[in-house]
Amino acid sequence: MEIRNVLVVGAGQMGSGIAQVCAQAGYQVYLNDLQEDIVEKGLDVIRKNLDRQVKKERMTESEKKSILERFIISTDLKDAEQADIAIEAAVENMEIKTRIFETLDQYAPEHAILASNTSSLPITEIAAATKRPGKVIGMHFMNPVPVMKLVEIIRGLATEDEVYQAIENMTKSLSKVPVEVNDFPGFVSNRVLMPMINEAIYTLYEGVATKEAIDEVMKLGMNHPMGPLTLADFIGLDTCLYIMETLHEGFGDDKYRPCPLLRKYVKAGWLGKKAGRGFYMYE
Known part of the structure; x- marks a missing residue:
């Protein structure tokens, strides 16, 4: 072929x-x-x-x-x-x-x-x-x-x-x-990545730490090239929400439930880098 x-x-x-x-x-x-x-x-x-x-x-x-x-x-x-x-x-x-x-x-x-x-x-x-x-x-x-x-x-x-x-x-x-x-919802990449990003958003939502602190912990402690909240902004928060909804619906498991803060940001139009604002501000 x-x-x-x-x-x-x-x-x-x-x-x-x-x-x-x-x-x-x-x-x-x-x-x-x-x-x-x-x-x-x-x-x-x-x-x-x-x-x-x-x-x-x-x-x-x-x-x-x-x-x-x-x-x-x-x-x-x-x-x-x-x-x-x-x-x-x-x-x-x-x-x-x-x-x-x-x-x-x-x-x-x-x-x-x-x-x-x-x-x-x-x-x-x-x-x-x-x-x-x-x-x-x-x-x-x-x-x-x-x-x-x-x-x-x-x-x-x-x-x-x-x-x-x-x-x-x-x-x-x-x-x-x-x-x-x-062929499973989220395949491998997003089945592993998106719940991590979603959990980072819950960590911010629950007041465990600031967004900067959460990103620093994952960069310096886990050797990630960028923090999960910065990465979410780069991916697009609307895309992150859509994938989490797909996982939640596909598996019927509440461990994939999108964080309410993620929903709120998307409703506000704070979609990340492409919109000029997400968890961080962009010019």
């Missing part, structure tokens, strides 16, 4: 990062979003990332030019007709994702693999929206994609071994490390 052409659905932070590493690895990349200006914004981010690499002498100007020439702007999912794989990196919402997969299934050639970059939603349920559940798989990249090495590869109930192998090979071609995971 040879993969040459990649369609990335969603030109936001994750989608543009996935598109960048695919183009750097030599794939032809269709970068898709609802409007051309959103795709252009994603390409601007990619250009800036590549400019930094040139400045640091990690790539040449001609290499950068070759990478940028591999991009095709797309605003129509009908472009899935050209794809060997479509990687969906849209908003973390089951209704939106299943709608995208239904459309991709309609247009993508029979051999094409349909992958989701979901961080917590069940691949089996996403696959059920298609007529090719055996060719649907999870490909969960870490943020920021160009920097982070890990890709969780999630098998749905029907995912074929040949499809898993093709995705594992592709992941290695992107200079990433594939890790096989079965």
Whole structure:
């Protein structure tokens, strides 16, 4: 199963990062979003990332030019007709994702693999929206994609071994490390990470310590590169809440109950770095 052409659905932070590493690895990349200006914004981010690499002498100007020439702007999912794989990196919402997969299934050639970059939603349920559940798989990249090495590869109930192998090979071609995971809420990364972040928020909520103290304990005591409250701000508090709700609903266990303070911040629009305010203030 040879993969040459990649369609990335969603030109936001994750989608543009996935598109960048695919183009750097030599794939032809269709970068898709609802409007051309959103795709252009994603390409601007990619250009800036590549400019930094040139400045640091990690790539040449001609290499950068070759990478940028591999991009095709797309605003129509009908472009899935050209794809060997479509990687969906849209908003973390089951209704939106299943709608995208239904459309991709309609247009993508029979051999094409349909992958989701979901961080917590069940691949089996996403696959059920298609007529090719055996060719649907999870490909969960870490943020920021160009920097982070890990890709969780999630098998749905029907995912074929040949499809898993093709995705594992592709992941290695992107200079990433594939890790096989079965289809459970939150997979491994967010099942472990999000309850830790949620517990840090409870620790603040209950007045055990200040936000700065909580972050310092985890950085200096546990050797984490950043504290859990800072990390939550970087991820987005709305995303953290959504994943905790997915875990809570998926397992039916109150140990995954989102902290009321997390809900309050999200309702206030204090979503973290992207909103200028979360647990900390940002310019």
